[in-house]
Amino acid sequence: MSRRMPLPIGWTLAVLAMSLFGSLGAWQWGRAEQKEAMLADTARVLAERQPQALALAADASRLQAYDWVVGEGEFLPGPAILLDNQTRDRQPGVRAYRVFLPAGGGEPLLVELGWLPVPGDRTMPAVTPLRGPQRIAGLLVPPPSEGIAQASPTVLADGSLLVIALQREALAQALSLPALAPRVLKLDPDLPLGYARDLDILPNTLPPERHVGYAVQWFGLAAAVFITALVLTWRSRRAGRRGR
Template sequence: MTARLHKMNVGPLELLFEWRLTVFTLLLFPGLLYLGAWQLDRAEEKRELALRNAQRQNMVALSHDELFQPLLQTVVATAEWTALADRKVSVVGRLNPKDYLLIDNRITNGRFGYEVVALVATGKGRVPVNMGWIEGDSARRSLPQPNLTSGEVRLTGRVYIPAGTAYLLEDQAAPTELPAVVQDYDARKFAPSLSQLLDEPVLPAMVRIAAEDPQALSANWTVVNQSPQKHTGYAVQWFTMAAVLLLAFIVRSSNVLSLMRGGKDRSQS
């Protein structure tokens, strides 16, 4: 069975399109360009996150009272709330050794573990504070018992509002009892249910404790998981693959090489 060909002449240039190769190129080439552009967008996003983090490093720390302003609780999805991301905050309240959640499957230096989110009781309500990472049993035969100080504490950290929604294998419901294990801490989704469970407001955002805080566990937070330069490098790879594909298609589907060799031969004669 012979492949169907479509031939075109443009002056001395001959174009001979084989339909399967043409369809393959037309499908793959835009995809490679899209992946390259997507990586450039990701690089810009990471640059903006790093810049925001650096700018807010020098801003005055907020108190937990300022996080509990009624207005801010009603505009969680708006720019006003997002403006609090990465802001330094001081949380004064009480820790209850049983009022915490474990975020499952957190790997640190190749070791399995959990992140511990304590629900700190303040005069305004509960503030979810991620105390950091704790090692767990990789066989899942038991859960770790974080050593949370009972009583009044003063914690420092930063407001953490994720840029997007975490990818989960299945939908997760808000916990109905404490302590609890969750796939990810969805502050906005969990706040109403936890508020009902604890009979007081729970902040619909999480604070990540500062690594140097005396109460912190292993709290080596990263601002961005991949540098903008790495995303740019990936973009260059996708664009290069697109260019190679297009060049190969042109060479395979035309007599451009013969024309180039003919011109070179004439110039040497």
């Protein structure tokens, strides 16, 4: 009965490296598929534009869904929210949000009013208050990813809140609100409100094709490690046979 030889240390390291690179490649590929599905879902919603009620923003079961909504209400008189580190046409800036209260009740929701530039001295732009009843429309989207950054809102001189992520609980507390709707409304660019904006659901993030490119690179590295290990093993065995 033959005994199985232990795996040489070189192959052990090679297998570990291939597993790591393969896992990273699979993760990138999965992210590409997720974002392609998001874009396809959004394209369908925008093509149909079937108006739904603003109250749908409070439906936690549709947190990751996309819906076109239309409704009336008014913007609350509280401070604006400025989401920092947002680029547009390669210029640094912020995305401005205000809280909108739907008519007839329902949870208040964050409405993205658009993008504003930030100069080199980091002077934050002022966001014009919006008073009186308003009829709004737009795309309900999941909130931008919070990432790993966690920080409390910074209160600016004009009372606006500067944030690096839209953390619902922290924002609701800072705004003295019991809660905020789980999803955010990207305001219809055709409405005469707010600032420069679009309905891009992947701003300041990698598009699917970039994830595919990174996946191919990781898979290529895994293949390179495998081929290198094979070549080194073949050379080692060949040298061993010559030395006999």
